[in-house]
Amino acid sequence: METAPIVVASPFLLDRRAEWGEGWSPRRFLRGRRAGIVGLGRIGSAIARRLAAHEMEVRWWAPCAQHDAPWPRMDSLHALAEWSDALFIACRSDSNNAGLVDEGAIRALGPGGVLVNVSRGTLVDETALRSFLKNGHLGGAALDVFAREPVDPANWNGINNAVLSPHMAGYTQEAGLAMFGQLRENIRRFLAGEELLSRE
Numbered sequence: 001m002e003t004a005p006i007v008v009a010s011p012f013l014l015d016r017r018a019e020w021g022e023g024w025s026p027r028r029f030l031r032g033r034r035a036g037i038v039g040l041g042r043i044g045s046a047i048a049r050r051l052a053a054h055e056m057e058v059r060w061w062a063p064c065a066q067h068d069a070p071w072p073r074m075d076s077l078h079a080l081a082e083w084s085d086a087l088f089i090a091c092r093s094d095s096n097n098a099g100l101v102d103e104g105a106i107r108a109l110g111p112g113g114v115l116v117n118v119s120r121g122t123l124v125d126e127t128a129l130r131s132f133l134k135n136g137h138l139g140g141a142a143l144d145v146f147a148r149e150p151v152d153p154a155n156w157n158g159i160n161n162a163v164l165s166p167h168m169a170g171y172t173q174e175a176g177l178a179m180f181g182q183l184r185e186n187i188r189r190f191l192a193g194e195e196l197l198s199r200e
Contacts, residue, residue: 031055036084038062038077038101039091039119040069047088059083062091077101081108086116093120103128106138114140118169121146133159144169 035051037044037060048058048071058071061080065073074080077100081087087109089101101115101124109115115138117124126147132138141162149167156164186196 032057033085034059034083036060036074036080036087037071038080038087038089038123040066040071040073041090041092043118044088044090045069047090051088078105078108081105081113082110084109084113086114089115089117089119089123091119091123093123098122099125101125103132106132109138111137112139114138114142116142118144121149130155130159133161 030051031054033056035048035056035058037048037051037058039062040048040060044060044062048060052058052071059074059080060069060071061074061077074083081101087101087105091097091100099122101117103125106115106125106128115124115129121143124147129138129141133141139161143162144165145167146164151164151166156162182197186198188194189196
């Protein structure tokens with residue numbers, strides 16, 4: 001049975017029509033652009049270092065302050081979104097922060113902004129996100145996670161300013177080995193009455 005493609009076309013990827021560069025507009029430079037990161041844990045910090053290497057200005061926000069962070073923390077998520085050219089979602093998901101990136105935050109990011117989510121789909125108001133992408137009130141999105149997986153491709157029909165991937169950003173051979181190694185160690189620790197490496 002043939003299904004609709006999941007990945008949506010983007011002007012920054014090779015055109016699906018195989019028209020080599022015809023009609024393309026030049027991209028914006030990364031240097032000097034503003035990158036906001038929601039969550040500055042291990043992954044958020046790694047993203048920040050890579051963005052800083054491209055000479056982007058980096059700021060972040062999370063509910064808990066980190067006084068030793070080398071990048072400035074904004075007062076709120078909405079303030080960070082309003083400041084950012086690109087907003088990266090890299091915080092932990094739990095029962096208390098579902099819909100954290102709400103309609104107001106997406107609106108604050110604005111028609112020139114891009115939202116990137118590599119954390120969990122439940123953190124973003126996906127209905128509002130799709131609406132803002134369709135009506136041009138958000139510049140673009142790159143998503144590896146979704147509120148419900150697998151994704152219904154029909155939800156993304158006609159949205160050409162997003163790049164979607166099927167929750168595979170961290171799917172590498174090395175990550176798989178590390179994950180199962182952690183699982184085995186957590187089982188051993190649980191049976192031995194020791195503190196677990198992680199509870200996720």
